[in-house]
Amino acid sequence: MKVLVTGGLGYIGSHTVTTLIENGYEVVIVDNLSNSKIEVLDSIYAITGVRPAFYQFDVRDEQKLDELFEKETPEAIIHFAGFKAVGESCQEPLMYYENNLGSTFSILKMMKKYKVCNKIVFSSSATVYGVPDSVPLTESSPIKEATNPYGQTKIMIEKILTDFAKVEGTNVALLRYFNPIGAHTTGLLGEDPNGLPNNIFPYLNKVAVGALPILNVFGDDYETVDGTGVRDYIHVMDLAEGHVLALKKLEQDCGVFVCNLGTGKGTSVLELVAAYEQANDIKINYQIAPRRAGDIAENYAGTEKAKNELGFECKYSIKDACGDGYRFQIYSLFVQRIKSKNREKEVVQE
Ligand code: NAD
Ligand code: UD1
Secondary structure (H helix, E strand, C coil), X not given: CEEEEECCCCHHHHHHHHHHHHCCCEEEEECCCCCCCCHHHHHHHHHHCCCCEEECXXXXXXXXXXXXXXXXXXXEEEECCCCCCHHHHHHCXXXXXXXXXXXXXXXXXXXXXXXXXXXXXXXXXXXHHCCCCCCCECCCCCCCCCCCHHHHHHHHHHHHHHHHHHHHCCEEEEEEECEEECCCCCCCCCCCCCCCXXXXXHHXXXXXXXXXXXXXXXXXXXXXXCCCCEECEEEHHHHHHHHHHHHHHHCCCCCEEEEEECCCCCEEHHHXXXXXXXXXXXXXXXXXXXXXXXXXXXXXXXXXXXXXXHCCCCCCCHHHHHHHHHHHHHHHHHHHHHHHHHHHHHHHHC
């Protein structure tokens, strides 16, 4: 089956592409590289031996998307394309609503036109549950008013896809990710954001290789196991596997399928730091800092539905994720150094 992956060169998209290819799917990627690099295609090729068809444009460009559908006739879509930084969404709400909703509208218009494409997997987030009344969070936990425009777009898109599916008979998987971390086990793919990372794992990676001096642990006075925030960290390769299982579920004509993707286990910030140190035999420089505004004490996923209805179970541990993340960060540093050496040579030759 041919699958169109929007945002397929991004962090979760690229890992999912490798898993799709390894499961025999034909993959077509569209990405405007607003938050990714073209070199990711080479890494996908190095890992899988397959170079998927790649289109570089904004998914909101309906004319280009129409041409892509005409040429490629995908039967399913995995929709990762969108902006994801919570803080930035508070500064630039319009940019977030325009991109996240706009890209979804373009895709749905194509699905309405090209009926053969009747399956869509959407990257939702545990953020839709807001401040939890209790944990674990299950798919029937209440959806709360989002505290930021990013979260609001996820709630809105879940609703839009549900309404669309009712009328068009589309099969939709709304996958609510918990906290994806780690990297491809080869170390060739991972997450290396430009500038100061917002999320803990890429921050930890940069402290580990000396690119940042110290990790700030936001708060040690929460009502948790050791006072630091607790989250459900899921290895990105397990998450990738979840998408393949979701596609198989959609092939059974299941209508709208809502599902958490997490491990079911909460890990505190200090436990994560300890796992990272153990996995890589290094010391992480950290200090306790004030709480971050808007943070919750604890969340983790209820995993019964994923297990029973998808057959989903995580294969990787937090320690695996820490080892893979570190390996990728070292590789990434190495690539950057070679690039800057090459640039120096070019300047000397000029
Ligand atoms: P990412 O930024 O690494 O990947 C998104 C990709 O989409 C990037 O390659 C970017 O260039 C591309 N893109 C963005 N807007 C586009 C557009 N209009 N047209 C074409 N390409 C576009 O992010 P990610 O971490 O891989 O997340 C993927 C999806 O999963 C996002 O929708 C995000 O909100 C969701 N999600 C992520 C997390 C997380 O912790 N990473 C958690 C929950 C949900
Ligand atoms: C955040 C977003 C969430 C989004 C998710 C993935 C907020 C409030 N939530 O989740 O909507 O879906 O990212 O993009 O922004 N921490 C530190 N030091 C750091 C960074 C984080 O101690 O430098 C702590 C946090 O306080 C938290 C834990 O690490 O306890 C995880 O934080 P983070 O990786 O940012 O993810 P979330 O806040 O869970």
